[in-house]
Amino acid sequence: MKLCARAFSRRNLLKNLGVAGAGLAVAGWRAGASTLAQEPGGAKPIESFTGPGVNPHWNSLGPYLSEPGKVPLILLTDRPVQLETQRHYFQTAFTPNEAFYVRWHLDGIPNAVDLKEWKLRIEGKVAKPQAWSLSELMQKFKPVSLAAVNQCSGNSRSRMQPRVAGGQWGNGAMGNAVWTGVRLRELLEVAGVSSGAVQVQFQGLETGQGPKGLGSNVFLKSLDITHPILDECLVAYLMNNEPLPMLNGFPVRLVMPGFFAVYWMKCLTWIRILDAPDNNFWMKTGYRVPDTPRGNTTPEEIKAGKVKTIPIERMPVRSFLISPDGSSKIPAGMSVTLRGIAFSGFGRVSSVEISDNGGKTWRSAQLGEDHGTYSFRTWEAPWTAKSPGKHTLAVRATDEKGNAQTDESVWNPGGYLWNRIERQEIVVGNAS
Amino acid sequence: MRNRLSAIFAGICAAAITAGVVYAQLKQSVYRPAELGTMQQAAPAALSTDAVYEVSAYPVPALELAPAEGRQDVQIYCNTCHSPRYITMQPPLPAETWEAEVNKMTKTFGATIPDESAKKIIQYLQAHYTPGTRNN
Numbered sequence: 001m002k003l004c005a006r007a008f009s010r011r012n013l014l015k016n017l018g019v020a021g022a023g024l025a026v027a028g029w030r031a032g033a034s035t036l037a038q039e040p041g042g043a044k045p046i047e048s049f050t051g052p053g054v055n056p057h058w059n060s061l062g063p064y065l066s067e068p069g070k071v072p073l074i075l076l077t078d079r080p081v082q083l084e085t086q087r088h089y090f091q092t093a094f095t096p097n098e099a100f101y102v103r104w105h106l107d108g109i110p111n112a113v114d115l116k117e118w119k120l121r122i123e124g125k126v127a128k129p130q131a132w133s134l135s136e137l138m139q140k141f142k143p144v145s146l147a148a149v150n151q152c153s154g155n156s157r158s159r160m161q162p163r164v165a166g167g168q169w170g171n172g173a174m175g176n177a178v179w180t181g182v183r184l185r186e187l188l189e190v191a192g193v194s195s196g197a198v199q200v201q202f203q204g205l206e207t208g209q210g211p212k213g214l215g216s217n218v219f220l221k222s223l224d225i226t227h228p229i230l231d232e233c234l235v236a237y238l239m240n241n242e243p244l245p246m247l248n249g250f251p252v253r254l255v256m257p258g259f260f261a262v263y264w265m266k267c268l269t270w271i272r273i274l275d276a277p278d279n280n281f282w283m284k285t286g287y288r289v290p291d292t293p294r295g296n297t298t299p300e301e302i303k304a305g306k307v308k309t310i311p312i313e314r315m316p317v318r319s320f321l322i323s324p325d326g327s328s329k330i331p332a333g334m335s336v337t338l339r340g341i342a343f344s345g346f347g348r349v350s351s352v353e354i355s356d357n358g359g360k361t362w363r364s365a366q367l368g369e370d371h372g373t374y375s376f377r378t379w380e381a382p383w384t385a386k387s388p389g390k391h392t393l394a395v396r397a398t399d400e401k402g403n404a405q406t407d408e409s410v411w412n413p414g415g416y417l418w419n420r421i422e423r424q425e426i427v428v429g430n431a432s
Numbered sequence: 433m434r435n436r437l438s439a440i441f442a443g444i445c446a447a448a449i450t451a452g453v454v455y456a457q458l459k460q461s462v463y464r465p466a467e468l469g470t471m472q473q474a475a476p477a478a479l480s481t482d483a484v485y486e487v488s489a490y491p492v493p494a495l496e497l498a499p500a501e502g503r504q505d506v507q508i509y510c511n512t513c514h515s516p517r518y519i520t521m522q523p524p525l526p527a528e529t530w531e532a533e534v535n536k537m538t539k540t541f542g543a544t545i546p547d548e549s550a551k552k553i554i555q556y557l558q559a560h561y562t563p564g565t566r567n568n
Contacts, residue, residue: 051523052563062521066474068487078492079515107514112486163523165533209513216513216541246487281540 050168055158058087058325058424059170068111069245071098076167080104081247084172090322090341093368093376094147095175097240102247103152103173103261105219105282106208110267113205113251120187120235120252124201124273127192134251137237141182144234147375148257149176149343150264153287153312157415162299164415171320171422176343176376179255181236187271188230197225199274202254205267215281221263222278229313232257235268257374258314258345260416262287287312288414295417296410315345316419317405319352319379319397326424331431335384338365341376344399351398352379358392359407359421365395385428396421495520496568502556505549513543519557524566530557 046061055061064072067081076082083102089095119131132140152173154166167173188200201222210216223230234255237244244250249266256263262282277283288309289295294316297307319342330336342349348370353362368378385391398404405421477488495517497503510516525533534554537543545553559565 048568049520049523049566051525055523064471065491065493066471067490068474072471075493075517076521077515077517078490079517081490109490111489112484115483115485158523163525165522165525165529168521168523211542214540214542216543243485246485250485285540 050158051163054161054163055168055170057170059172060084060158060168061170067102067247069098069247070102071096073099073101074170074172076169080107080109082167083247084169085175086172087322087325090172090320090376091339093341093371093378094177094240095376097177097242097245097248100150100175100177100239100245100248101152101173103167104206104247104266106206106216108207108209110205110246110250113246113267115251118251118269120269120271122187122191122271122273125194125197125275126273127194128190130187130191132187134237137182137235137252141186143180143238144183145178145180145238146234146255146257147176147178147371148255149174149315149345149374149376150255150261151175151315151343153260153262153416154414156418159409159418159420160411160415161409162411164411164413166415176341176371177239178241178371179234179236180238180241181234181252181255184233184235184254184271185231187235191273193225193273196275197273198276199223199278200225200230201270201272201274201278202263202265202268203270203272204249204253204265205269215286218280220278220280220282221265221287222274222280222283223263225273229256229259260287260312260315260345262312283311286414287416289416290412294408294410294419295412296408297412299411299413302413312414312416313345315343316417317344317346317349317397317399317403318342318419319349319395319405320422321354321393321395321424324424324426326426329427329429330385332385332388332428333431335382338381338383338393338395339378340365340380340395341378342395342397343374343376344397344401344403345374346403347400348373349377349397350400352377353396353398354381354383355394355396356383356385356391358423359394362396385426388428388430391426391428392423393426394421394423498556498560498568500556500560502552502559505545505552506556509543509545509549509553510537513537513541519561522561524561524563527558527562530554530561533557 060074060076062075065075066072073083081102081104085099085101089099115134119133122130155169155173156171157166158168158170199222201220203220206219208216235252236255237252252268254265254268289312290297291308291310301307321340323339338354342352352365354365355362365379365381396405405419407421409420410418497516506516531554534550538545538550
């Protein structure tokens, strides 16, 4: 910030940049900032990579990095920024903003937004193109709130066998928040979608160094104008009743409940109504999954070129044991509480079950408060380990549509849709 | 005098026994030296009341890439669009995957890498970041 402010007059910089009136300033990268890695509590640091086998850890492996507006999170990549949330932040139904994971596609992300200049625009095949300031969005439209999970399409990619290239996420590329903002449908109605409209395209302030027209220059996502999910979308300016962190999309981001985060455009600035299907890289090539049950296929089928793909959409049902996390022993005979979360992009979580014999037998966990269909649902269950030894806990969830987690793994070349039953080994020690 | 000596002797014995019992129960007060301050807290930002909402520059920590032929090409060309941490973050990948990744960067994403350098980058990745070759 200091570098930026000293080198240029801030106002002139904003004026000169004038990126379509968005008023964003992308400050220079500060190279060689402090290398992190304080040694963890007397222990050896974790290994620097895993593979070619499965990453056996709950989270990914990077060191901790403290980014603006964030507590130290696990660093996957620094430019563009990708940060994973540590397991213990999922003890509660809502993920704190400062610990919420971060995933950008291109390196040009804003360090500053000038709300005098910034407007949310609707353009293209509409009767009346619109441009609203943040204060107009807050004042002209009724605020609506909903709880919804935001999960990266590639969450848990490091579980896949064979491993696939891409962000090597553990399980922490997800978070849950109460999002407050304006209904997308209301904004579209004011603009008046013209007949002949085919798709609606979303674009934020993110830009890349690649040539114009390619996926390395601009990140765009689109949906059919008739897609029913558009009725459920929000343009959110509040996240857990606070402004969005810059790294999570200040000033507004699209909220598409139940859908993977790729559609939740950060720093949403352009809503474009198209008269032809969007064939940009991020629709035609990226973020596609096999049109098969659970998006599963094999490297051989991909090589044979026979796999039909479709754009990724809703999140399959998942559940996680958050504590105990296996990092310390439990004395035999002690009664502890197992705690975790569950969610599904297809509907409310209807049951969570746990097993302490690796999945041979199951019993029900108690579900926590219901914050809405697309929220994390906390769960807990008492557990007593009777004998010393290694015990394998497993957790599985079922949603109201009857979708249940299974023990089958998932593989596809993008590394998407992982939702296999999670397991945790717990070491129980002698109590006398 | 004799009584006094026995009392002292008894006291020393009791202390030794207690110490032995405690030692058997606890491994205590083990400390080790460590680095402090390699990850500093951020100072509070100076905020103005205008309409500009700003955060500090995003940090780009130094990264160790295998010191070998081709590293400079990686640092120049890969680094144009993304930090080479995209390489070290990956699991060891098969040689043909690295070739496909570099080709994706040039063909799909339009990276302007001279053929000679693209070849060197592929060879570098295959020589240091595959299951058989990666060691850090």
